[in-house]
Amino acid sequence: MIISKDNMGALADAIGATQTVYVPGTERAATRFVAHKKGEPVVLGGANVRMPPKDLLFPATEKMYRWKKHEGQLSLETEAAAHEPFTVLGVRPCDMASVAKLDLVFLTKGFVDEFYQARRDAATFVAVTCVDPDGDCFCEAMGVRLDAAPAADVLLVDRGGAYEAKPQTEKGEAAVAAWAEALGAGADAAAGDAVEAHCTLNPAAAKAEERLRAEDFDNVWHSVADYCLTCGTCTFECPTCYCFDISQDVRADEGARFRCWDSCMFTQYTLMAGNHNPRADRASRVRQRFMHKLRYFADRYGEGLCVGCGRCIRDCPAGVDIAAIIDAVATAPEHELTEAARTVQADEAKKEAAHV
Amino acid sequence: MSELVLQHGCAKGGEPYVPQVCRVIDVRDQTHDVKTIRVQTPEGGLPFERKPGQLAMVSLPPYGECMFAIASQGPDYLEFVIKRVGFVTERLHELRPGDEVGVRGPYGNWFPFDSARGRNLVFVAGGIGMPPVRSFIEYALEHRADYGRIDIVYSASTYDDLVYKDDLFQNWPKEPDTHVHVSVYHATDGDGWSGKVGYTAPYLKEVFAEEGLATDNAAAVLCGGPSLYRTCREALLELGFDPADVVTTLEARMKCGVGKCGRCNVGGVFICLDGPVFTEAELARIPR
Known part of the structure; x- marks a missing residue:
């Protein structure tokens, strides 16, 4: 199915007839995915939205349960519930890759996050191939292709004046069939060749991950900590950052527990009762953020936690540049091995000796 | 073993x-x-x-x-x-x-009470680090015949800060082959304490020397605040424990408890889900 780019508004209108459809737009002073209003134009090209689509699956604040105290008796009522179906139209491959990573966090390793799952089950993701990588984009270095989005239900391939809609899941098949019916002749536009594009930045991520697994880069973390403000902008704009706080809203004898986005950049994040803080200094928090993105997540889930969307580079008020940091780590002169790496090496040597 | x-x-x-x-x-x-x-x-x-x-x-x-x-x-x-x-x-x-x-x-996970059967057990705890460790002590005493000699080395800031005094001074010493060693860091006249005054790590070494304890066929279980943990971990390794035979239970700020919210992340693990119990051999492989 080929849909003219001029017909994207009509497509959103068609989907919007039965469910909410989120499209790239501007709301609260930032570009982000906004609920489409019937008749408004929809443009999927150009610069990526400033805020990633993660809030559609993992809202910035989300109620988890309500509590009530009545004559000393406590009652709790969960807020977990099925979610109305919705579609996200025009997600870039980098952001689609981030959804696959959020799935790993919220849906695997023993516990399924029912709040996330309810939204995830309700969502249909329509990705669009990226033909407009920005100067700060480096998704290809992080294993993302500009012309593919395997986690999406439907992929729109940019063919010049039109998009070719390729369903990739059962949900996607159903969606595309419904669109064909709704758009009629509008689903049969003329198509050019698929537009090809590439990122300009290409940091050596694999090399950096390998070296972060062995060597001590404290000098890098300290130098970044000298100018990082630990404001948390990077973590809130990051499509894969998922850390959250759980807090409460209190009205006399009743209230709600909710979760909200949190940031490993904040001092209080790891502050324990009794004032012990394992990551009290800025350098240790900077280290945690980059180590988590570039190594720890891979240790746990088998892939890194950065998709190279470039948002944290574009909007950092202090100029912290993850692509530059990746290259700094990859090309630095040899550093000392960390104690953990020495232990791992010694263990392996012992094992090998036992074999021989 | x-x-x-x-x-x-x-x-x-x-x-x-x-x-x-x-x-x-x-x-x-x-x-x-x-x-x-x-x-x-x-x-x-x-x-x-x-x-x-x-x-x-x-x-x-x-x-x-x-x-x-x-x-x-x-x-x-x-x-x-x-x-x-x-x-x-x-x-x-x-x-x-x-x-x-x-x-x-x-x-989270649990102490290796199954795989530690047949071993002598050395429990080392400081202050409010005793309650987690006590859950294993309690289990071991309920299944007394499954384990060898039990030594409990426990310290707190003052006599007043020792928890489970009934167990320490009355119940546990009556159990077969169970030896309780208590020290406090600070003693004052009239505080009710007439025993050992000193920090846990040196006291632990003293106990090993005086009692002639060996580390072979033994497992150590350690829990305490950051400085106690550091010093006693060193002491246990110096006494000859293999890092694979020392287990500890870690503490971190936690919100979700199910390995999602990110707070207790250390390296590739989440303390709330993968821990809190780790061996020293495992911890040595995790970046600090």
């Missing part, structure tokens, strides 16, 4: 975030700032089965919730030993029997 085997990422399923309502059935003073609090379901039952070393989140609306090691499990209750150190624990200390709280869990 077979290897100590720890399970990781073993707590599974359940409704992760929403607690069940539980009723406080007993509140007792342990020390001037530590209380024992027992909870059960409103129907009078055990909230859930836990294995020694596992954690639970205790929730007290409207103040908040905190993660604790479950100190003990009775036939129809869970027991927490809670030190007053912050906003929520201050409120938890105001609980009276009949009050209701939220409890969710069990979270």
Whole structure:
């Protein structure tokens, strides 16, 4: 199915007839995915939205349960519930890759996050191939292709004046069939060749991950900590950052527990009762953020936690540049091995000796 | 001697975030700032089965919730030993029997009580590090014949700060081949303490020398604050323990309890889900 780019508004209108459809737009002073209003134009090209689509699956604040105290008796009522179906139209491959990573966090390793799952089950993701990588984009270095989005239900391939809609899941098949019916002749536009594009930045991520697994880069973390403000902008704009706080809203004898986005950049994040803080200094928090993105997540889930969307580079008020940091780590002169790496090496040597 | 085997990422399923309502059935003073609090379901039952070393989140609306090691499990209750150190624990200390709280869990893994069978056990704890360790001591004493000699080395800042005094000075010493060694860091005239005054790590070494203890066929279980943990870990390794034979239970700020919220992340593990119990051999492989 080929849909003219001029017909994207009509497509959103068609989907919007039965469910909410989120499209790239501007709301609260930032570009982000906004609920489409019937008749408004929809443009999927150009610069990526400033805020990633993660809030559609993992809202910035989300109620988890309500509590009530009545004559000393406590009652709790969960807020977990099925979610109305919705579609996200025009997600870039980098952001689609981030959804696959959020799935790993919220849906695997023993516990399924029912709040996330309810939204995830309700969502249909329509990705669009990226033909407009920005100067700060480096998704290809992080294993993302500009012309593919395997986690999406439907992929729109940019063919010049039109998009070719390729369903990739059962949900996607159903969606595309419904669109064909709704758009009629509008689903049969003329198509050019698929537009090809590439990122300009290409940091050596694999090399950096390998070296972060062995060597001590404290000098890098300290130098970044000298100018990082630990404001948390990077973590809130990051499509894969998922850390959250759980807090409460209190009205006399009743209230709600909710979760909200949190940031490993904040001092209080790891502050324990009794004032012990394992990551009290800025350098240790900077280290945690980059180590988590570039190594720890891979240790746990088998892939890194950065998709190279470039948002944290574009909007950092202090100029912290993850692509530059990746290259700094990859090309630095040899550093000392960390104690953990020495232990791992010694263990392996012992094992090998036992074999021989 | 077979290897100590720890399970990781073993707590599974359940409704992760929403607690069940539980009723406080007993509140007792342990020390001037530590209380024992027992909870059960409103129907009078055990909230859930836990294995020694596992954690639970205790929730007290409207103040908040905190993660604790479950100190003990009775036939129809869970027991927490809670030190007053912050906003929520201050409120938890105001609980009276009949009050209701939220409890969710069990979270995390457990002490290697299975794979440690047949070994001598050395428990090392400081201050409020005793309650988690005690869950294993309790299990070992209930299955006394399964384990060899038991040594318990416990210290606190002052005599007043020692928790479980009944166990330390009356119950445990009566158990077969069970030896309790207690020290305090600071003693003053008339505080009731006439025993050893000194820090845990050097005291631990003294105990090993005086009692002629060996590290072969033994497992050490360690829990305490950061400086006690550091010094006693060193001492245990210097005494000759293999890092694979030293287990510890870690503590971090936690919110979700199910390995998602990110707070207790260290390297590739989450303490709440993969821990809190690790061997020193495992910890040595995790970046600090």
